[in-house]
Amino acid sequence: MPGFIAVLLREMLILRRRFLRQLAGMSVSPLLYIIAFGYAMGGEARFDGHSYLEFLIPGLIAMSSMTQSFAIATDINVARFYWHIFEEFQAAPIRDLAYVAGETLAGMIRALLSIGVVLLLSFLFGAPPHCGPLLWLAALLNAFVFASLAVAMAMLVKSHADQSLLTTFIITPMAFLGGTFFPLDRLPEWAQRALSFLPLTHASAAIRAAAFGETPAASHFIILALAGVLAFALALSVVKKARD
Amino acid sequence: MIRIENLTKKFGKTQALAGIDLHVGQGELFAYLGPNGAGKTTTIRILTGLTRIGSGLALLGGHDIAREATAAKRQCGLAPQQINLDNELTVAENLDIHGRLFSMSRAERRRRIDELLAYIELSDRPRSLVKHLSGGLKRRLLIARALMHEPKILFLDEPTVGLDPAIRRRIWALIKKVRRDGATIFLTTHYIEEAEFLADRVAFIDRGRIVAVDTPAVLMAAVGEWAVDRVDENGMTSAYFPDRDSAQSSVSAGGGGFTLRRVNLEDAFLARTGKKMVVDGQNGRGGH
Numbered sequence: 455m456p457g458f459i460a461v462l463l464r465e466m467l468i469l470r471r472r473f474l475r476q477l478a479g480m481s482v483s484p485l486l487y488i489i490a491f492g493y494a495m496g497g498e499a500r501f502d503g504h505s506y507l508e509f510l511i512p513g514l515i516a517m518s519s520m521t522q523s524f525a526i527a528t529d530i531n532v533a534r535f536y537w538h539i540f541e542e543f544q545a546a547p548i549r550d551l552a553y554v555a556g557e558t559l560a561g562m563i564r565a566l567l568s569i570g571v572v573l574l575l576s577f578l579f580g581a582p583p584h585c586g587p588l589l590w591l592a593a594l595l596n597a598f599v600f601a602s603l604a605v606a607m608a609m610l611v612k613s614h615a616d617q618s619l620l621t622t623f624i625i626t627p628m629a630f631l632g633g634t635f636f637p638l639d640r641l642p643e644w645a646q647r648a649l650s651f652l653p654l655t656h657a658s659a660a661i662r663a664a665a666f667g668e669t670p671a672a673s674h675f676i677i678l679a680l681a682g683v684l685a686f687a688l689a690l691s692v693v694k695k696a697r698d
Numbered sequence: 699m700i701r702i703e704n705l706t707k708k709f710g711k712t713q714a715l716a717g718i719d720l721h722v723g724q725g726e727l728f729a730y731l732g733p734n735g736a737g738k739t740t741t742i743r744i745l746t747g748l749t750r751i752g753s754g755l756a757l758l759g760g761h762d763i764a765r766e767a768t769a770a771k772r773q774c775g776l777a778p779q780q781i782n783l784d785n786e787l788t789v790a791e792n793l794d795i796h797g798r799l800f801s802m803s804r805a806e807r808r809r810r811i812d813e814l815l816a817y818i819e820l821s822d823r824p825r826s827l828v829k830h831l832s833g834g835l836k837r838r839l840l841i842a843r844a845l846m847h848e849p850k851i852l853f854l855d856e857p858t859v860g861l862d863p864a865i866r867r868r869i870w871a872l873i874k875k876v877r878r879d880g881a882t883i884f885l886t887t888h889y890i891e892e893a894e895f896l897a898d899r900v901a902f903i904d905r906g907r908i909v910a911v912d913t914p915a916v917l918m919a920a921v922g923e924w925a926v927d928r929v930d931e932n933g934m935t936s937a938y939f940p941d942r943d944s945a946q947s948s949v950s951a952g953g954g955g956f957t958l959r960r961v962n963l964e965d966a967f968l969a970r971t972g973k974k975m976v977v978d979g980q981n982g983r984g985g986h
Contacts, residue, residue, distance in 0.1 A: 456799075456801045457798070457799050457801075459798055460795050460796075460798035460799045463795065463798065464784065464787070464795050467786075467787055467791055468784075468786050468787070471786055472786075537782055537784070537785065538778065538780045538782035539782050539784060541748055541776075541778060541782055542782055542796070542799070543799070544747060544748050545746045545747055545748055545771060545774070545776045546771065546796075546799035546800060547767070547768040547769075547771040547772050547799075547800065547801075548799055
């Protein structure tokens with residue numbers, strides 16, 4: 455697909471230049487959550503026979519893969535409104551699919567890096583999860599959902615300020631309520647139902663089950679895959695409309 | 699090479715283009731001259747696929763930009779008004795990514811990068827990050843990037859805006875070189891001298907309409923050959939004369955402060971539209 459490699463390569467070259475900064479940035483939040491919640495607050499607490507730290511690590515994998523894949527929205531936004539680099543892609547004889555796929559994969563690669571950071575921290579803090587293929591599948595599907603959503607949102611917003619609002623009102627609440635830090639079965643029935651609409655809830659549940667060496671419910675993967683396809687289709691549609 | 703018929707575009711209630719008809723021949727350097735907000739950039743954005751067409755027809759090398767966008771875009775290179783190079787990439791990486799977007803092979807990209815860096819006298823800096831280049835070098839690189847895939851048509855949107863006169867001259871020399879090498883060039887500008895110095899033909903655009911298209915010489919001759927500017931309490935007025943003698947006679951008769959000069963494209967624009975090409979509080983003369 456002409457253009458796909460160009461879009462992806464551009465993002466990878468920039469990632470390489472910012473690598474250490476990016477890596478440091480990806481490490482700060484998980485490290486703080488592990489210290490503050492995993493040790494200081496949840497030290498003796500146990501969930502389904504696991505320490506709170508063991509419970510927390512899969513949630514952090516889900517959260518980091520979400521926030522880091524969604525973070526490409528800010529880069530696309532800056533490239534579009536501030537540097538006008540998006541116009542270079544618009545003027546090229548490439549399909550919108552190449553652009554969306556290139557940016558989405560770039561977001562997923564960032565998410566993979568952030569997962570690597572959380573896994574490294576989990577080893578350092580003595581709570582490594584079971585890293586089977588189902589954990590990676592759930593994490594990748596989660597990254598696919600939020601990277602696609604990031605491309606779509608970056609095209610829909612009209613300014614950097616709007617982009618920041620999206621993160622504040624969508625990503626941050628989801629990060630805390632999507633089964634990352636506490637088991638959702640402690641919430642009232644209606645809240646559990648409402649939160650089951652969040653893709654992150656399914657990502658956390660699937661990653662946690664896989665991390666504990668169990669087989670996650672297939673419904674989590676199906677819902678994540680459907681959400682990913684919908685977000686990707688939305689991204690394609692809004693990229694087409696961005697020509698004005 | 700470029701054929702535009704009854705091209706229109708509306709943004710909300712604003713009629714940006716109100717039925718443009720133009721034809722630009724192969725190898726021609728065509729200047730599109732008008733004040734800010736006249737519709738220059740909208741035209742170029744439509745022709746390069748950045749903005750959707752309202753109605754009408756735009757053919758590039760025989761390909762309809764609305765229906766055969768990919769084929770039409772292959773014909774074109776664009777150096778936009780705002781420098782949109784990747785600051786975090788090197789000079790060579792910027793060219794390489796562009797080449798990949800146009801499906802150039804690795805060997806083609808390497809050859810072309812070497813050629814273009816020599817062309818814009820940047821052969822010694824392929825690995826410099828773009829953010830470390832001066833404004834003039836960035837502008838040259840922007841034009842080189844537009845030429846990377848050897849387009850038949852080069853669109854230059856205000857290629858020297860914001861540059862000092864010496865650097866502007868260097869960009870003009872580069873544009874002339876590109877033209878000598880056979881490309882068709884469509885240039886938008888609000889700098890009168892730029893159009894006078896570079897263009898084979900000029901179109902005046904005002905409020906989304908073409909008001910005149912011809913060679914600079916013909917457009918200016920329609921006004922006269924010499925101009926006398928007078929400044930009084932009502933502002934500056936200009937009078938036009940077919941020869942220097944009659945202009946000087948007018949000066950002798952009128953007395954007071956005056957400037958005697960040759961007619962330029964701004965006079966031709968003024969005569970056609972009744973207004974000067976005021977640009978951000980300055981007139982459109984770019985200076986030398």
